[in-house]
Amino acid sequence: MNTDKLNFVVPSKAKMASFIMMGIGLVSIICMFMFDKQPDDHHYHQTRAWANVFTGSFFFMAIALGASFFLGLQYAAEAGWATSIKRIIEAVTWYLPVGLSFLLLLFILGQFHAHTIYPWMAEGVADKASPNYDAVIAGKIGYFGVFWWIRTLLYMTAWVMFTWKLRKNSLDADKVSLEESKGFHWKNVKLSAWFMVVFAVTSSTSAWDWIMSIDTHWFSTMMGWYIFSGMWVSAMITITVLIVWLKKLGYMEFVTESTVHDMGKWMFAISFLWTYLYFSQFMLIWYADIPEEVTYFQTRWESYKALMWTVLFVNFAFPMIMLMSRDSKRNFFFLMFVGTIIFIGHYLDIIMVVMPGTVGHHWTGLGWMELGTFLFFLGLFIYVVLNNLSKRPLAVKNHPFLSESLHHSI
Amino acid sequence: MATKQIIHGIYSDEVPLLEGCKSLRASGIRVKEVYSPFPIHGIDPIIGVPRTRLAICAFIYGITGLSLATLMMWYMMISDWPNDIGGKPNWAYYFNIPAFIPITFEATVFCAAHGMALTYLLRCMLVPGARPKNPDPRTTDDKFMIYLELNDEQSKKADEILRSTGAEEVNYKGTIHIEPAY
Numbered sequence: 001m002n003t004d005k006l007n008f009v010v011p012s013k014a015k016m017a018s019f020i021m022m023g024i025g026l027v028s029i030i031c032m033f034m035f036d037k038q039p040d041d042h043h044y045h046q047t048r049a050w051a052n053v054f055t056g057s058f059f060f061m062a063i064a065l066g067a068s069f070f071l072g073l074q075y076a077a078e079a080g081w082a083t084s085i086k087r088i089i090e091a092v093t094w095y096l097p098v099g100l101s102f103l104l105l106l107f108i109l110g111q112f113h114a115h116t117i118y119p120w121m122a123e124g125v126a127d128k129a130s131p132n133y134d135a136v137i138a139g140k141i142g143y144f145g146v147f148w149w150i151r152t153l154l155y156m157t158a159w160v161m162f163t164w165k166l167r168k169n170s171l172d173a174d175k176v177s178l179e180e181s182k183g184f185h186w187k188n189v190k191l192s193a194w195f196m197v198v199f200a201v202t203s204s205t206s207a208w209d210w211i212m213s214i215d216t217h218w219f220s221t222m223m224g225w226y227i228f229s230g231m232w233v234s235a236m237i238t239i240t241v242l243i244v245w246l247k248k249l250g251y252m253e254f255v256t257e258s259t260v261h262d263m264g265k266w267m268f269a270i271s272f273l274w275t276y277l278y279f280s281q282f283m284l285i286w287y288a289d290i291p292e293e294v295t296y297f298q299t300r301w302e303s304y305k306a307l308m309w310t311v312l313f314v315n316f317a318f319p320m321i322m323l324m325s326r327d328s329k330r331n332f333f334f335l336m337f338v339g340t341i342i343f344i345g346h347y348l349d350i351i352m353v354v355m356p357g358t359v360g361h362h363w364t365g366l367g368w369m370e371l372g373t374f375l376f377f378l379g380l381f382i383y384v385v386l387n388n389l390s391k392r393p394l395a396v397k398n399h400p401f402l403s404e405s406l407h408h409s410i
Numbered sequence: 411m412a413t414k415q416i417i418h419g420i421y422s423d424e425v426p427l428l429e430g431c432k433s434l435r436a437s438g439i440r441v442k443e444v445y446s447p448f449p450i451h452g453i454d455p456i457i458g459v460p461r462t463r464l465a466i467c468a469f470i471y472g473i474t475g476l477s478l479a480t481l482m483m484w485y486m487m488i489s490d491w492p493n494d495i496g497g498k499p500n501w502a503y504y505f506n507i508p509a510f511i512p513i514t515f516e517a518t519v520f521c522a523a524h525g526m527a528l529t530y531l532l533r534c535m536l537v538p539g540a541r542p543k544n545p546d547p548r549t550t551d552d553k554f555m556i557y558l559e560l561n562d563e564q565s566k567k568a569d570e571i572l573r574s575t576g577a578e579e580v581n582y583k584g585t586i587h588i589e590p591a592y
Contacts, residue, residue, distance in 0.1 A: 283508045287496060326465065409452040 005251050006393045010386045018386070021379030028372020029053065036369065050115035051358040052369050054106055056377035058210065059234070059350045061099025062227070063381070066235025067092035068163045069199055075166070075192035080401030081262060081408045084255050087396060088242050090170060091389040092235065093163050098384055100156050103210070107152060117358050119216045120144045136217045148209055155202045162195040174397040181398035203228045214357035218296045222281035227353070229277050233270035233315075234346045237339040240267060242385070244332045251394055257330060258410045264329030267339060268319055274346075275316040299356040303363045307352050314345030347374055412590060415565045416583040418546060419556040419572040424450045426576035427554045431457050433571045434556070439564055443557040445549035467529050468522045475521025479514045545583070553578075559586065 032049040071089045074082045082089070110121045119137060124130025126138040137144075166188055173184035204224025212223045220226075240263040246252045247260075285293045300308050322338045323329055351370060355363055396402055421427040424446060431441050431453070441457040444450075454461075484503050487493065487510075492500040500506055531537065549555045556577075560568055572580050 279508075279511065283511065286508050289496060324469075 005253075006395050008246070008251060008386075008390045008394055010390050011249070014382070014386060018379040018383040021375045022383070023379075025372050025374075025376020025379055028368060029376055032369045032372065045116055047116060048355075048359045048362070048369060050106075050117055051354050052373040053102075054117055054358075055347075055350050055354045055370075056373045057099060057102035057106060058354075059347055060095060060377045060381045061103055062231035062350075063234045063238050064093050064095035064099055065159060065203075066231040066233075067239060068096060068159065068166075069195075069203070069232065070235055070239075071166060072162070072192040072195040072199065075188045076196050078189065078401075080404035081259060083396055083399045083401045083405035084252075084259060084408070085239065085243055085263075086170065086399070087392055087394050088239055088246070088389065090167050090392070091385050092238055092242070094167065094388045095381055095384045096163055097160055098380070100160065104152075104156065107149075111149075117354075118213055120213060134216075140216065144213070148213075151205065151209055155206045158198055158202060162191065162198070165191055166195070170396070171392060173399070174393075176398070178398050182400060185400055203231075211353055214354060215296055218293065220281055220285070220293070220296070222277055222284070226274075226277040226281055229270060229274040230346050230349055233267065233274055234343060236263060236266040236270055237343045237346075238385075239263060241336055241339045241343075242389075244336045246394070247332065254395060254406055256406070256408050258408045259405070260332065260335065261326070261329050261410065262408075264323060264335050267335075267342065268323040268329070271315060271319040271323075271342065274349075275312075278312070278315075278349075296356075299360060300352065303361050304352055304356055307348060307366070311345060311349045311352055315342060315349060318342065318345070412561065412588050413585050414559045414561055414588055415585055417556075417558040417560060417565060417568060417572075418579070418581040418583055419558070419568075419577040420546070420548070420579040420581065421554040421556070421577055422552065424554055427556060428453065428456055430556055430572055430575035430577060433575055434558075434568060437567060437571065439558065439560065439568050439571075441556060442559050445544060445546065445555040445557065447550055447552065447554070464526060464530065468526050471525030472518045472522040474525075475517040475519070476514055478521070479517030480510070482517075483510050483513060 029049070029052075032052065033046055036046045036049040067089050071086070071093060073079075074086070074089075106115070106117070109115060110118055113121070113123065116122065119125065119134070120141065121144075122132050124132040125134045126141040127133060128138075169184045169188045169191070173181040176184075207224040207227035211227055212219065240260065243252065243255060243260060243263065247255065282297065285297055319338060319342055322334070328334050328338075348366075351366075399405075419430060421430065427444070427446075428450070431444065434441055435456070435458060444453065444457055453459075480503075487500045487506075488503050494500070495509075498506055498509070503510070544550065545557065546553070546555055556572065558565075558568055569580055
């Protein structure tokens with residue numbers, strides 16, 4: 001293993017770029033809150049601005065969460081091939097506390113009625129005397145309110161604790177001898193097995209609580225997996241692009257071409273998982289044609305048709321055509337290019353999940369608000385991830401499967 | 411008519427075998443075949459096996475399955491006997507396309523998977539009643555073998571290379587006659 005370039009130093013250009021993105025983004029977000037007003041509709045409280053901030057917060061938090069899940073998956077499955085890229089996965093996971101604090105802040109603001117993303121947070125929805133009374137939400141109110149808050153805090157604590165411990169054990173293992181480090185490895189294996197169980201439940205329920213409850217009247221059993229597959233593929237793209245970029249800078253020479261090829265396969269495969277769930281959700285609702293279910297897609301069909309087709313094309317047809325052959329998955333430039341496009345595609349997907357329930361028919365198409373918010377959160381994400389990456393050596397020193405990973409060849 | 415010597419180079423591990431293959435190829439000797447108890451990753455480019463074209467076959471089989479399923483459903487559901495299912499009359503194929511997608515998908519996977527498996531078996535001549543072609547049964551247990559067919563001059567060089575890279579045995583298994591290709 002080449003040991004000269006094991007410590008990553010954030011290139012000043014990348015730092016500059018992330019600051020510029022954050023700057024432009026911050027200005028757009030401030031402008032967004034100043035200009036996003038529709039005075040003739042008194043129900044409209046800068047909804048699009050808030051929904052945009054929510055989209056950005058959730059999407060990038062979900063990437064960190066997806067990476068965290070993938071890290072746990074490697075331990076639980078005792079997979080060896082990804083050991084050489086473990087530090088990159090770990091760097092991506094530690095955006096999680098930042099992303100979650102944005103979400104928590106939004107939830108608290110929502111509870112104090114600063115925004116109307118969640119209709120069930122409004123005052124008097126379950127009170128018959130109130131003008132806000134909503135019979136459907138009143139029937140579900142037991143699931144929301146205090147119970148919702150307990151769940152939300154539980155997810156956040158559990159995810160952060162698991163990720164923190166996995167990362168800590170991984171670093172501690174490198175500080176002792178190879179023989180002693182095995183103890184840390186087995187600790188992580190056990191911890192990951194528990195994390196997989198907890199994540200299996202919480203990834204679904206959190207998607208219901210945070211995403212599906214935007215359309216409080218509506219429900220879908222596919223929602224949890226749909227959101228999960230989206231976060232997984234975004235995480236795989238992020239990790240792949242980071243590896244390719246680092247290799248281009250001359251770091252990570254020990255990562256074999258086969259490892260990158262495998263990451264390309266993950267991007268390809270999980271794109272199909274996403275498509276499968278996206279389509280299944282649509283087809284079942286389309287086929288059954290029950291009014292209370294079909295409203296969800298009616299809003300999308302009427303006001304978001306272009307976005308709906310774009311998302312399907314970019315996240316399904318595009319990776320299918322582009323990443324099918326072996327050569328394309330081994331061409332680093334190609335992988336980076338395709339990855340970037342699908343990454344944007346999945347951001348659009350989250351926009352399409354959030355906007356129709358909040359902005360609804362006021363939607364006027366994608367604009368500078370969406371771009372600005374995306375840039376702000378992207379800049380922040382890049383800054384945090386690269387900072388995390390520079391704090392630890394890029395290579396794992398003690399890991400039972402390290403040698404297997406360094407000789408990975410397919 | 412050319413006469414070629416059949417040589418079996420027997421190794422007890424795959425790492426020296428790969429070294430042997432590299433040295434043989436570097437001195438311009440063609441490795442005819444390698445027998446191993448388990449698949450050796452990354453051996454294909456070393457012994458000069460061209461990239462598999464099975465993936466291309468899979469794509470063609472997949473497209474075939476997709477077309478056949480579409481044709482079948484179009485004939486059944488649109489052309490021959492249009493039904494009104496769940497308030498969705500089958501007047502045109504594109505109209506009810508979401509309902510047809512699961513079957514299209516399944517047929518594509520079915521044809522691609524079965525086509526690939528059958529192609530592989532036929533290409534390896536693994537048909538019912540096929541005789542085993544393994545020249546040394548020990549390669550199904552714990553030995554690794556390089557199989558060579560060479561003329562006398564190359565045989566001497568190959569013998570040296572095989573022994574120097576750690577072959578346990580170098581067995582001469584007679585000669586074969588090959589008609590020259592015109």
